[in-house]
Amino acid sequence: MSTSAATGGDVVYWDPYRPDLGKDPYPTFKRLREEAPLYYNAEYDFYAVSRFADVEACLGNHETFISGRSDIMEFMREDMEVPKGMFIWEDPPEHTAYRAVVMRVFTPKRMNALEGMIRDYCVRCLDPIAGNDRIDFIADLGGQLPGGVIGMLLGIPDEDRDAVRDQVEASLRTEEGKPMELEQANLTGENYEEYIDWRMKTPSDDLMTELLNTEFKDATGTVRKLTKEEVLIFVMLLAGAGNETTSKLIGWMGKILGEHPDQRREIAADRSLVPAAIEEILRFEPPGPSVARYVAKDVEVLGQVVPAGSVMLNLIASANRDESRFTDPELFNIHRRDPPHMTFGRGIHSCLGMALARVEGRVVMEEILKRFPDWTVDTDNAQLSSSSSTRGWDTMPVFVG
Template sequence: MDLYYDPWDVEIDLDPYPTYRRLRDEQPLYYNERHDFWGISRYADVDAALRDPQRLSSAKGDILEVVKADPVMPPGVFINEDPPLHTIHRALVGRMFMPKKMRALEDKVRAFCVSCLDPFVGADEFDFVRDLGAELPMRTIGMLVGIPDADQPSVRAQAHAVLRNKPGEPLPVKKDHYFDGDMFTDYVAWRKKNPSDDLITELLNVEFTDETGTVRRLRSEELLIFLAVIAGAGVETTGRLFGWMGKVLAEHPDQRRELVDDPSRIPGAIEELLRYEPPGPHVARFVATEDVRFQDQTVPAGSALLIMLASANRDERHFTDPDTFDIHRKPGGHLTFGRGAHFCLGAPLARLEGRVALEEVLKRFPKWEVDMSRATRSRTSTVRGWDRMPAVIG
C-alpha cells in the first residue's frame, strides 16, 4: 500500500499513529505532491527544526494553509514573527504567564473548575468538553485578559470558527485579510477609560523599545491582534485537552485509580496525556533563506514544511514503548509545546488548568465510562480533539 499523509484526511486523522509510524520508518522526510508540502516525523528532526527559527521561519504563519497562502500578516501576531520582532512582542505578552502569576492564579482556576463540576454531582452524566473544556479555559483567559463574562461565548465561538475547515479540505485562507482583532475594539476603548487589574490595562500602559529602537506604547491595532492571538490559542488548544482526558483515562481505569489514590501523580499524568494525545498535532514553517537538509535529503528554500509534533511524541527512537499510555513515565521530553524561541508561552497555564481540572474531576467522579457512540470529533485544521465527550458518572 502506497504511503500517503496529509493533515486533512479524515480517515487518517481518526487514528494517525500507524501512518506516523510508517512515515518515521519509510519516509522520515516526506513530500506530498498533491498539496506541495514537505513533512518531518522523527523526534530528532522535529526537535532540530523547532530550534532553527533563522532558516525555518514563522513569519508566514505556523499553520500549513497559511504558510502556503502567504497572507498579509498584521503587526502583533507574535506567534507568526521571527526574532528580533518576535522577541520584543513575546516579552510583552510573557509577563502574563510568569510563574509568580501562575501560582497566584491557582485558587481562581480551581474556583472556576468547581463551578463547572459541582452542578453534576449526583447526576448520571457529564461532558468533558461541553461542560469543562469549553468553559474553564475561556473563563481563565477571560479573567486574565479582562474579557467580560457576557462576551466570552462569542470570543470562544470565533476562536473555534477561525480554525474550522470542511472535512478533507484545507482551511480557506484569505490572502489579504488573515487575522482579525476587531472583536476587541469596543472593549479596549472602554478599558482605556476604565482601567483594571488585567492584561489589557497593563498592555495599554506598558512602554517598550521596538525594533527601530524607539521607546513607545503599543498601537491599537497591535494590541487588538495580541488579544486575538491570546484568546484563540488559550481557548482552542487547551479546551481540547479535556476531551482526551476523559477518553484516555476511561480507557486506562487502573491508572485512573492510581491517580485517585495518589493525587501527587496527577502532574505527571497531565504530561503523559500531552505526549500521548497532543491537542496541537503539528505546526508549520516556511523554509526561508536557504535549503535545509533532513535525513540526507534537501528541502528547497521557499517550501512549506509540516512539523509533526504528535509523531515525534510517539517515536520509539526517543521514547520507550511510546504507544503505551503510562502515568509512571518520566515527565518531560514531549514536544507538544514546541521548543526554542516559539516554545508555547501558555504552557504553564495549560499545565495548571489540566492539573487542577483532573484533581477536581477525580474528587467528584473517581470512575466513569465514556459513551463513544455520542462523542463527536472537532474537525479543525490544526487542533485535534473532540466537540463532545460524554461520560457516564452515575
C-alpha cells in the same frame, strides 16, 4: 524521494485532511518515522518530519524554518499579510520584541498564583452537575473553563466569552477533508475593540490594561507603548490561544482516563500523580498535533535538499511517539521516566501559555476526580474534529460510575 523507501509497493501516504487518517494517525506516523522520515506529499506540496530529533532540530532553527508566513500550511500558500503584533507569526527581531511584552505574564510563578481563581471557576462549572450520571468533558468544562480563565486574565466580561470561543473555533475549523481557507481567519481583532476602548477609559488590574500601559522596546529600538491595533491583535491572539488548545486537553483527559481505569483510580487515590498524568496526556494526544514552518532558504534534511519556498510540517504528535525517545510510546503510562514530550513545541515560538495550560489541567483533573472517580466514554456520541493544526473532541460525553 524518501517516499520510495516504502516496502512492497505500498507507499506510505499522509495528509492532515483525510478523516480516515485523522481518526487514528499513529500507525501512519509510525510508518512515516520508519519509511519516510522526510516525507513529501505531492498532492498538497508539503514536506513533513516525524522523528523527535528532526522535529526538534527544525523548530529550533528559526532562521531557516521561519514563522513569518504563519504556522498554518494553508495560509502559507496565500500572500497573507501578518498584522504587526501577531508575534506567533513573526520572526526576530519583531517576534522577540513583542513576545518580551507578555513573556513575564505567563511564567510558572504567575500562573501558579492563579490556581485559586482557576479552581473556583472549575468548581462553579462542576458543582451543578455533581450528581449527574452523564457529563460531557467539553460542554460542561472544556468549553467553559479555558475561555473563562483567559477572559478573567484579559478582563473580557463573562457574558461575552462564549462568543469569543465560537469565533476562534470557527476560524480554525476545516470542513471535513478540506484545507482551511484564509478568509475564515479574522486577523483584525475588531471583535475586541469595544473592550479596549472601555479599558482605556476605565483601567483595571487586568492584562488588557497592562498591555495598554506597558512600555517596551520595539524592533527598531524605540521605547514606546503598544498601539491600539497591536493591543487588539495581542488580545485576540491570547484569547484564541488560551481557549481552543486547553479545551482539547480537557477533552483528551476525559477520553484517555476513561479508557485507562486502573491508572485513573491510581491518580484518584494519590493526587501527587496528577502533574505526571497531565504530562503523559499531553504527550499521548497533543491538542496541536502538527505545526508548519516556511523554508526560507535551501536546507539539507536527512541528506536531501528541501528547497527554499517549501512548506515543512512538523509532526509533533509523531515525535511524541518516537521509539528512540520513549519506551513503549504507544502505551499510555503515567509512570514513565522518559525525557519530556514536545507538545508545547520547541525554540523561540514554544507555547507561551504552557504554564497556564498545566495549572488548568492539574486543577481540572483534581476537581473531576474528587467528584467523578469513575466513568466510561460514550464512544457513539463523542465527536472528533481534526485539522492541520488542532485535533481533539468537540463532544466528550461519558457515563459516570
